[in-house]
Amino acid sequence: MEFNVVKETTYRVKSVWKTLQGEGLFAGRPAVFVRMVGCNLWSGYADTRERDAARTGANCPMWCDTDFTKEGSRAYTAAELAQEMRSVGGDVRFCVITGGEPLLHLKAELVEALHQAGFFIAIETNGTVSLQEACWNEEENRLEAPDWIVCSPKLPQEQLTLEYFDELKLVLPDYHPAKYSDFAQRQRLNEVQNNQLPLLWLQPEDGDRLHQATQMAINYALDNPEWRVSVQTHKILNVE
Structure with missing residues (x-):
């Protein structure tokens, strides 16, 4: 008699570490970071920078300094990753899933596992993968989305499929607010002291x-006060 064995989904992770969130609304907050392997805009290897920039039309392969390659990575099931994050983070229950591009990997079952482990889930995405595609729960016919979404787009707004976000971060000088005016309307507005808070950042x-x-960001923010200048506090504090 033959039995069909269902292989459990695994997630390829470059690293898990405890640090401080360095940017955006939660800057300074203790966090467990999870870096997923891989990106759809750059391979992560220096010798493919020009090729990938030409292939994707994105400028980020020319200056990205993040290591999200497969070397030294590890595969976790959802339960194993949640356990590893609790072990690394101790009492910290705020996590940031990043990459590369995390929505290439993030699935509803991992979101559920992290919620069950008590985590508030933030992600950092380039906006080219939709939440519906990545995090739809087929069994329960509903979206199992992260709690907080930071989008830093690297392609023109007409190529972005992310349905909504909480924070928008544009890296200057390559990505200018004038080119993302329509996409910026997808932001979920959050209230602080009964005022809607637009979290639009110039990095x-x-x-x-x-x-x-830096000068471009300062000048634009002074003339357009709905935008803020993002400071990378983790680099100032010299934490990873």
């Missing part, structure tokens, strides 16, 4: 163009 690129990008 100066941390590289050779830092001075130029």
Whole structure:
């Protein structure tokens, strides 16, 4: 007699670590970070930067410094990853799922497992993968979405499929607010002291163009006060 064995979904993870969230509304908050392997805009290897930029039309392969390659990664089931995050994080129950592009991997079962483990789930995405595609629960016919979504788009707004987000972060000088005015309308507005709070961030690129990008961000925010300048506090504090 033959039995059909259902293989449990695994998630390829580069690293899990406890640190402080460095950017956005939750800057300074202790967090468990989970870096997923892989991105749909860049391979992660230096010798493919120009090729991937030409292939995708994104500028980020030319300056991205994040290591999300498969070397040194590990596969976890949803339950194993939740346990690892609790072990690494101790009492911390705020987590940030990042990449690469985390929505290439994040599924409803992992969201459910992390919620059951007590985590508030934030993700950082480039906006090219829809929540419906990534996190739909087929059995219960509903969306099992993360609690907080930060989008940092790297393609033109007409190519973005993310249905909504909580924070929008544009990396200057390559990604300018004028080119994302329609996409910015997908933001879920959150209330603080009975006022709707637009969390629209201008992030100066941390590289050779830092001075130029910083001045551009400051000038734009002063003229358009619904936008804020994002400061990478984790680099100031020298934490990973």
